[in-house]
Amino acid sequence: MSLTNVSASFQEKFPEATEFWNLKSLYLELAKQKLNSTGRETELTPVEKACLRGLLCGYSPKEIAAVVNWTCGAISVELTKGLYRYVEALTERESNTLKTWRNIPKWLEAAGYKTPAPRQDWGEAPDVSAFYGRTEELNTLKQCIRQKGCRLVALLGMGGIGKTSLAAKLVKDIQDDFDFIVWRSLRHAPPLKQMLASLIPLLSNQQPCSVLEDTNLLISQFIECLRVRRCLVVFDDIEMLMRSCDRAGHYREEYESYSDLMRQLSQQPHQSCLLFNSWEKPLEMELLENKTCCACSLKLDGLPFKAARQILEAHNLSGSEPEWYRLITIYRGNPLALNIAATTIKEFFHGSISEFFSLNTLIISEPLKAILFEHLSRLDGSERQVMCYLATHHQPVSLNQLRNYFNLKEFAPLNSASQLINVLQSLERRSIIEKIANTSEMAFTLQPSVMKVTKEYCNV
Known part of the structure; x- marks a missing residue:
């Protein structure tokens, strides 16, 4: 291949960087630093420009090497x-102070x-003006996204525990790190094709996509959008896509393509x-x-x-x-349970916790009971047992x-230790049982x- 063709080949790599970065100015300013370093007046080489664009688009050196067909060592x-x-x-830093390639876009942005134009579509994200605690969790999530560069992050927990509020607070805190914020509720279980067909035009300023497109093609187009722009996309209530009457973590048949999306999002560079x-x-x-490490x-x-x-x-x-x-x-x-209990105490017990406890019974409100019944309705037979x-x-x-209990009952699905452990692991994935590890033997409780709600559900 001629030098002209090699140069043209590198110029074609990572073109998406042109949309958000002042590359012309960067090339000129970095060429000046090259002159100061080498003593020779010259431009950046085609490979240097390609590497710069790749880094600005979030590609690691290893990923850049694969795209430009060079060895990792050479890059x-x-x-x-x-x-x-x-x-x-x-950026007026001491030589050899760069610790990670991820600092390149951060330093040059600073x-x-x-030149991004931040865009936000908050969908059904909740107001988090009243937010309590979760400092440690916020810091952990920020570290996952900012320092570790995780492409796929899951917030898990039982209903009412505050996942949605924490996600909204996190997004508010780190929104300036991204060019685009998109929040989508999956409460009504949209098929993946429908979801991606609505997101791709939003993120790319293109014409609407057809839901008749091949799912894999839509996933590829979506990930390309995530390469071009630094986007933070939130999917709320993913449990609505999961099977009922089966072990935890299995998608309903018509939503299994979401699993493919998750896998590709964590494994492909963006x-x-x-x-x-x-x-x-x-x-x-x-x-x-x-x-x-990207999930x-x-x-x-x-x-x-x-x-x-x-x-x-706050309820006085x-x-x-x-x-x-x-x-x-x-x-x-x-x-959620505390807010509902506080409202009940205020309305029926004059705000007195002491009067509330004088009833000597645990009050479960209808909204909380509905959430817990929804959890229980998803269990398979062994989990219910x-x-x-x-x-x-x-x-x-x-x-x-x-x-010992299930061996005596001769309940076949739970007769072996491995079967029982699988069921307990599934219940843990549902965040519905508590595992007590500070005893001589692992133990479980509710x-x-x-x-109380399980007793009613099981009629025991």
């Missing part, structure tokens, strides 16, 4: 001896070379992130988290005492310190106790509110 030498040093000089919320953990996340999940537990108390205090309740603690413990710091047994025991039940 690494080009970057280490040249482009990295020029960028350090241009220096004013990026500069964006898909964040999703779910009651249960999709099975592909188990595999993707182990295979790649991560966070399971939400209840709020700690201080943040949970802030929710209750009165009570002693032990009563506050008891109320928060009963509902396990679940924000385990839940009904746990609901009759106020103390944690060990694995051996469970094995939250008080889950226990």
Whole structure:
């Protein structure tokens, strides 16, 4: 291949960088730094320009090498001896201070070379003006997205635990890191074709897509949008795509293409992130988290005492310190359950936690009961058997106790240890049981509110 053809070949790589970066100015300024470094007046080479565009689009050196058909070692030498040093000089940093290639777009954006037009479509995202706690979880998620560059992030936990609010707070906090914010609720279970056909024109300023397009083609077009722009896409309520009466994490047959989307989003190079919320953990996340550093999940537990108390205090309740603690413990710091309980206490007990406890019974509101019944209705037969047994025991039940019980009952699906463990793992993925690990033997139990509703559900 002639030098002219080689140059033209490199010029064709990573063209999407032209949309958001002032490349003409960058080429000129970096060429000046090259002159200062080498003493020779010259432009950036075609490969240097291609590497720069690739880095600006979120490609790693290894991914750039694959695109330009060079070895990783050759690209690494080009970057280490040249482009990295020029960028350090241009951004007035000491030589050899660049720790990761991901700093290149950050430094150049801070220096004013990026020209994005931020766009946002918040869909049904909730208002988070009143937000309590979750500092540690927010920091963990920010680290996943900012430092680790995760392309797929899952927020998991039972209904009412605050996944949607935390996601909205996170997006508000990091929105300036992205060119485009899109929030979509999956409450009505849209088919993937329909979802992508609406998102692709939004992210690319193209004509509407046809839902008649091949699903794989739509996925490819969507990922290309995520390469061109740095997008943060949120899918809320993914559990609506999951099967009922089956183990946790399985998509309904007509929604299995969402699993393909998740897999490709985590494995293909792009500069964006898909964040999703779910009651249960999709099975592909188990595999993707182990295979790649570009996927991560966070399971939400209840709020700690201080943040949970802030929710209750906002309702102007009165009570002693032990009563506050008891109320928060009963509902396990679940924000929805606490808000509903606080409303009930205010309306029927004059805001007195003491009067509420004088009834000596656990009150489960209809909205909370509906959520818990929805959780329980998704269980398969073996999961129901385990839940009904746990609901009759106020103390944690060990694995051996469970094995002995189901062996005596001769309930075939739970006769072996492996079958029982699979069921317990599925219930854990649903965030509906509590695992107690601080005993001599692993044990399992239910939250008080889950226990009461499960008793009613199982008629025990």
